[in-house]
Amino acid sequence: MMTFDRHGRIKCGTVSTPDLDAALADYRDLLGLELAGRGEIEPDLAASWGTPKVAGQRYALLRPQSGAAGFIRLVEAPLHTDFVPMRTYGWAAFEITVRDVYDLAERVKGSGFETIGPPKEIAGMPQFIPMQVLGRGREMLYFNQVRSDMPTSDLPRAGSDVDHIFIVILATPDRAATMEHLKTRLGFEEGGTYSVNYTMINKAFGLADGTETTISMIQHQRMPIVEVDDYPDAARPRARHDGMLPPGNAMVTLAVEDLDATGLDFIAPPTRREGPLYAGRRVAAFVGSAGELTELIELR
Template identity: 50%
Template sequence: MRHGAILCGTVNTPVFDLSLGDYLAELAMRVVEEGRVSPDLARSWGAPAQVGCRFAVLAPREGGSGGFLRLVEGSRVEGYRSLSTYGWAAFEMTVRDAFALHARIDRAAFRVLGAPKPVPGFANFIHFQVEGRAGEVLYLNTVLESRMAGLELPVAEAEVDSIFIAVLAAEDRAATLRFHVDALGFEEGESFTFPYSMINQSFGLAEDHATTLTMTKVGAMPAAEIDQYPQAARHRPLSPGELPPGNALLTFAHDDLDSVRAPFLEPPTRRDGPLYGGRRVATLVGPSEERIELVEC
């Protein structure tokens, strides 16, 4: 529970039961809390239409470093396609063995977008990508070397462990970076430019087309990867009054909500449960339409 730590990623799914079954069976997770979205929580997310919708908070079945993933029941959104719109594009989770997980994962539950491989220019991890039934994208990473460009990458303590970086598709990378630094109090990390296969495939770009991204961090702990998306990217379609489809919302720990230099959707409120622990919680929206929930630590 440190400032800038990712506590949870939320997936908005129109097929709640199927998604829940997939995470339990294929990603070795368990339910630690379930219920229905309360009116005040829905308002805090800017999602009043999801009052009464089911949710489930998940954690690794055995072990793990303490983070969560949350599923929320939502509506199907026509025209939504993953990796093509602004906002949270993917959650990166540490896994014990990317090759073994890739070999056994049910392709009907999670569509495999790429086989396990190192990222060009990085020898620190092996990862592959999957898309779930809600259009959410997960990068599943096995960390080989924990130190990278001034960052400390976590080694998985469970078969599928916590989210340690979230990928943010930005319309204006510089403006989004400044928001995360100036408004949230995170730090600017390294920038990288290289051919990004997921983006190139999604937009039909040449294999050698290069994307620039910038990491945010707190000390040596990574937070977000802010990608400059191509001009062909679009604003994410929404069902009125709901969270964005797919990768919907990211929850960070924050050391002082009163210091946040951006408006919250609703005033901070103390919330209970495994994720919140009786702490003050509030949500805001960033320049790339990313919904950010902060839990005061």
């Protein structure tokens, strides 16, 4: 069996949420994720993200019951009144593999998750059944029940009712530039490019149904990593509180073989960090070409 920790693996999705206790009940008690750690964000970790005011904020780290080493980190922070999901550049959504999307749709009714896209099969893409929800921090989650692999990539089957993040969605003003940055700096490869009737984007921007969005996949070998979406001209940089994480889908943590080989301008020098997520490895963060905050964990 291939190890979970490999180059390009999504190790964590960080969510900024206004009520940690309520969000923890949503993710742990409703979705069934296991608590892997909790506490307050250390000042040096906050500084490594370029978010000094996050120091001392409460957090909770969760992982799936399957044991997969992919995490969700909830960090408590006030909502920003100007933030509207799916209308700004940056990390737009986390896609999570689940066993039964129809059962999950029933479970989240009346909870802290707002269903904005009920389970629906996509014409021409029978490999998975998605649904979309917003959490208390206005974070977007796509729950995907995987049926089979795609022609150019392998999609993970869930080992627990709600398992790990396997694709992250990045909204960008320049898809080609973002793709080039991810390929040249992180050593990923380009997958397929598609023009789709993207319901979530059309709703968010008030576009007519049938309006197509161009999306491209970034992957490593047959493992999907990032879906890069070409957002409409009306999209804007994400509003955020000074010194804090971006609201909603705040940050993505990826595994890479060699931090030094990336040539990236890190916010702070790579530092070894302990805990279930970092496991004593070197860690560093950078701001990407679409303004997204990305953290890297070195595997070697």
